[in-house]
Amino acid sequence: xxxxxxxxLVAALVLSIMVPFGYYFLGEKSRSRYKRSIGCNCFFFFGxxxxxxxxxxxxxxxxxxxxxxxxxxxxGMGYIAAALATGLSGIGSGIAVASSASAxxxxxxxxxxxxxxxxxxxxMAEGIALYGLxxxxxxxxxx
Numbered sequence: 001x002x003x004x005x006x007x008x009l010v011a012a013l014v015l016s017i018m019v020p021f022g023y024y025f026l027g028e029k030s031r032s033r034y035k036r037s038i039g040c041n042c043f044f045f046f047g048x049x050x051x052x053x054x055x056x057x058x059x060x061x062x063x064x065x066x067x068x069x070x071x072x073x074x075x076g077m078g079y080i081a082a083a084l085a086t087g088l089s090g091i092g093s094g095i096a097v098a099s100s101a102s103a104x105x106x107x108x109x110x111x112x113x114x115x116x117x118x119x120x121x122x123x124m125a126e127g128i129a130l131y132g133l134x135x136x137x138x139x140x141x142x143x
Contacts, residue, residue, distance in 0.1 A: 012048040083136070088132065089128050089132020
């Protein structure tokens with residue numbers, strides 16, 4: 001990256017931090033200043049993000065020295081299967097932990113002697129995510 005690009009990115013970053021704070025503290029003292037300050041902050045943040053993407057990805061592209069084999073349809077489907085195994089098991093585990101942990105906390109607040117039993121159910125719900133991760137490693141090992 002050239003020096004000009006670095007200076008532009010640093011200036012955009014500093015402006016994205018300073019301008020919304022200045023707008024908040026120096027602006028009118030009303031309830032709408034919160035919305036305007038957040039809007040200004042989002043505008044400058046995403047503007048800086050787009051500027052950084054354009055400036056860093058706009059360079060020349062050079063090919064690597066070695067030849068890379070083309071991926072087959074089976075390889076792509078394997079990656080999709082591994083992603084689905086991890087993602088869906090994580091979502092299912094989150095739903096299970098949400099319900100079992102809240103029920104366990106309610107039960108523990110009434111009777112503290114059942115702490116161990118209730119934590120077993122929460123741990124079993126967390127195990128679903130681990131099983132999905134293990135399956136995705138097995139899928140990726142076959143590719």
